[in-house]
Amino acid sequence: MAKKKRYGGYAGIFTDEAKVVEAARKIKSLGFLKFDAISPYPIHGMEEACGIPRSPIPYVTFGAGLFGMSFGLWLTWWTSAVNWPLNVGGKPFFSLAAFIPIIFELTILFAALTSVGALFYFCRLPQIDPPVIDPDLTCSKFAIFVPENDVGYDEAKLAQVFREMGAVETKKVAEF
Amino acid sequence: MIKRNQLILGNKNLKDITDDICLPVETFPSKGWVALFLSAKSLLIFYVVILGLVIANGMGLLGVNHPNGWGTMIITFVFWIGIGHAGTLISAILFLFRQKWRTSVARTAEAMTVFAVMTAGLFPLLHTGRPWLDFWLFPYPNQRGPLWVNFRSPLLWDVFAVSTYATVSIVFWYIGLVPDFATIKDRAKNKVRKIVYGALSLGWRGTARNWSHYEMLYLLLAGLSTPLVLSVHTIVSFDFAVASLPGWHTTIFPPYFVAGAIFSGFAMVVTLMTLVRIGYPQFKDYITIDHMEVMNKIIMATGLMVGYAYASEFFIAWYSGNMYERYVFINRAFGPYGWSYWIMVCCNVIIPQVFWFKKIRRSIPLMFIVSIFVNIGMWFERYVITITSLHRDFLPSNWGQYAWSFFDGAILFGSFGMFLTLFLLYLRLVPAVSIAEIKPVLNVGRDNPAGPQGQGGHAHG
Numbered sequence: 001m002a003k004k005k006r007y008g009g010y011a012g013i014f015t016d017e018a019k020v021v022e023a024a025r026k027i028k029s030l031g032f033l034k035f036d037a038i039s040p041y042p043i044h045g046m047e048e049a050c051g052i053p054r055s056p057i058p059y060v061t062f063g064a065g066l067f068g069m070s071f072g073l074w075l076t077w078w079t080s081a082v083n084w085p086l087n088v089g090g091k092p093f094f095s096l097a098a099f100i101p102i103i104f105e106l107t108i109l110f111a112a113l114t115s116v117g118a119l120f121y122f123c124r125l126p127q128i129d130p131p132v133i134d135p136d137l138t139c140s141k142f143a144i145f146v147p148e149n150d151v152g153y154d155e156a157k158l159a160q161v162f163r164e165m166g167a168v169e170t171k172k173v174a175e176f
Numbered sequence: 177m178i179k180r181n182q183l184i185l186g187n188k189n190l191k192d193i194t195d196d197i198c199l200p201v202e203t204f205p206s207k208g209w210v211a212l213f214l215s216a217k218s219l220l221i222f223y224v225v226i227l228g229l230v231i232a233n234g235m236g237l238l239g240v241n242h243p244n245g246w247g248t249m250i251i252t253f254v255f256w257i258g259i260g261h262a263g264t265l266i267s268a269i270l271f272l273f274r275q276k277w278r279t280s281v282a283r284t285a286e287a288m289t290v291f292a293v294m295t296a297g298l299f300p301l302l303h304t305g306r307p308w309l310d311f312w313l314f315p316y317p318n319q320r321g322p323l324w325v326n327f328r329s330p331l332l333w334d335v336f337a338v339s340t341y342a343t344v345s346i347v348f349w350y351i352g353l354v355p356d357f358a359t360i361k362d363r364a365k366n367k368v369r370k371i372v373y374g375a376l377s378l379g380w381r382g383t384a385r386n387w388s389h390y391e392m393l394y395l396l397l398a399g400l401s402t403p404l405v406l407s408v409h410t411i412v413s414f415d416f417a418v419a420s421l422p423g424w425h426t427t428i429f430p431p432y433f434v435a436g437a438i439f440s441g442f443a444m445v446v447t448l449m450t451l452v453r454i455g456y457p458q459f460k461d462y463i464t465i466d467h468m469e470v471m472n473k474i475i476m477a478t479g480l481m482v483g484y485a486y487a488s489e490f491f492i493a494w495y496s497g498n499m500y501e502r503y504v505f506i507n508r509a510f511g512p513y514g515w516s517y518w519i520m521v522c523c524n525v526i527i528p529q530v531f532w533f534k535k536i537r538r539s540i541p542l543m544f545i546v547s548i549f550v551n552i553g554m555w556f557e558r559y560v561i562t563i564t565s566l567h568r569d570f571l572p573s574n575w576g577q578y579a580w581s582f583f584d585g586a587i588l589f590g591s592f593g594m595f596l597t598l599f600l601l602y603l604r605l606v607p608a609v610s611i612a613e614i615k616p617v618l619n620v621g622r623d624n625p626a627g628p629q630g631q632g633g634h635a636h637g
Contacts, residue, residue: 057393084321102336139362
């Protein structure tokens, strides 16, 4: 996977789901663009609060499904009617109805595996031992992280905003 | 408004959930687990020996003969594949229907799917008699013509259906596990665990952007698995229905097989869940009696569908006016294999009717017993379909009995050794309830939704 340069930054840690969503909304309204929210589970409404656009994975799935279907159609037609036609019970060499199960399964297989590949691509997975802000972020805590290259980055101001929004802890992050 | 029942009992907070679910992964297993594992593993070793003998000596060790060309291997293949279907139903179809209760059982049901499909997949490969040539099942360029596989054959459709199903189920299961592996890695106090689960978690950190892609992918995989699971047992039923044998050649087979698959699979989920609840008491707060009751209702509903299919087959056999078809069904119920037919009817149609009573639906010992009967009944359903149709076809000179041997019983029981070994390892090594999926439904049905105090990590963290 393409390696993304890691930046340091400033993080606020929260223990309440509702507060972290509010904090994300606030950070966005202050004009920050590259910040991210970290949570142990997907939070309803977090995408809107952070301004994250809809995931493009469905287009990949559709394309891959279409490719799988065409591949299945081509494979069954080319092997059964072109490359080595065999008379099986007097049926047509290109027996489309009988090929539908194969075409269907290949559609699903290509669509599913390519979608997983797309997730890996968009999330830049797999990563080897990426830095973690707080080990409890996969358990019971939530965080907002603002990288130091974001517009208007100011640690003192961020600390104040996080505190106002109910953060239980604010800290400087060396690398995320 | 009707009040919803609480999905998770015991007033947990987020930290409690993580602790409860990670406990079996992070502690030394109990004596009960070790005892079960050693028994399951011994059965697995026995199974490996038996399969080795069958491979070395040939299919003749089993009871297959003329006219019963299909026997225990195919019956048990359909049995295990069917079991797998409930896992996908819970993880994919109930997800699309937004059934929140599914989160508690989805992980284990999916694991059951993966292991059941693995167990099932061996049978057709071995049934070919020369498993070392099984790569011939796949279309690949070769120097024999090239000679391609026959894409018009339902048996080949099955190769594609089952291998796609196995692949997609494993991927779907693993994607669901990634955030939980990250949780275990972040909690790990021991270095090996940190490295192993860190590698399995692929470096997942749970950022909002990643969750957004993740949720989309999960939805897509659920959407793809839904038609896939229906297609798999449909195609398995085509193995029979496309043949022109009376008793097999019926159009009711696809829906009948799918309903039967879900029926048997839910019975296996109930069997396993009752045992998981006994072995890991902390899971009783997640897999509650309400969850078990819902599954029992599904068992009863699908049991009625299966019963309807049995009745409908008989009606059509009479109504078709086809004497062969009529004979097969009369022979099925009153012929030499009548006993297996009545075992099937008792176990699948009559016994699950006890679930009309709420007390029985909510009683752990009784539902365990019923689920065992359903498992037995569904194995016999496939036995009835395969053997009673094959053993007497059009020509009386072609009739004969299936020669059940020691090896038939041995591979049937041995296959449980493989399944249970995998399942017990799963319980030990993998969080058996999805940690990341259960947290968002924590507040369902709670009178006092966990606020900052309830949810926070200050008190416990």
